[in-house]
Amino acid sequence: MAPRRRNTQQRALIEAELADCRGFVSAQELHARLRQGGNPVGLATVYRNLNDLAESGAADTIQMSGAEQLYRSCSDEHHHHLVCVDCGTTIEIGPEHEEWVESIARRKRFTLISHTIEIFGRCPDCRRKLREQELAAAN
Structure with missing residues (x-):
């Protein structure tokens, strides 16, 4: 089992933004949404937290044909x-x-x-x- 990551302000922002999405989104789409909202979260931080959320069961993932992995709050x-x-x-x-x-x-x-x-x-x-x-x- 992966080590549990701390609940940081950036993680909370990522979780909240993911919960506001209508459907599945890529890490890059979520990163762009966060930046547009004035939240300077790094792309690597978004990927890391999305993967942690998926591993913990707090996010679903799918792989669309020819696309990167997509995430959704669930x-x-x-x-x-x-x-x-x-x-x-x-x-x-x-x-x-x-x-x-x-x-x-x-x-x-x-x-x-x-x-x-x-x-x-x-x-x-x-x-x-x-x-x-x-x-x-x-x-």
Whole structure:
């Protein structure tokens, strides 16, 4: 287990900014948001604290295709995500399919240790914008 880091003012700023994000963000995006807000936190500090938050379970991480690791503040309960591939909006969804996951593991003779489910798609706002763009291009 990794050593527990001290709660510093910079860590508190990083946690608060991450909690204000609508969806998953990269360390660089979070760093830019902090700097725009007048908080001169170093990029290495942002990366280190995000990794610590992920290790402790206070942040979720995903790896989008061809992108760097992304982070999101999360709840303490086991959950999964719906993630918009366009804007990054993320919705936590409950573990409704735990029995399904366990049955697959049993059928394949696996001992289930853990699992992560991310469902990628488009949110209603992005679908609407895409339709509007398609209509404008057709005219």
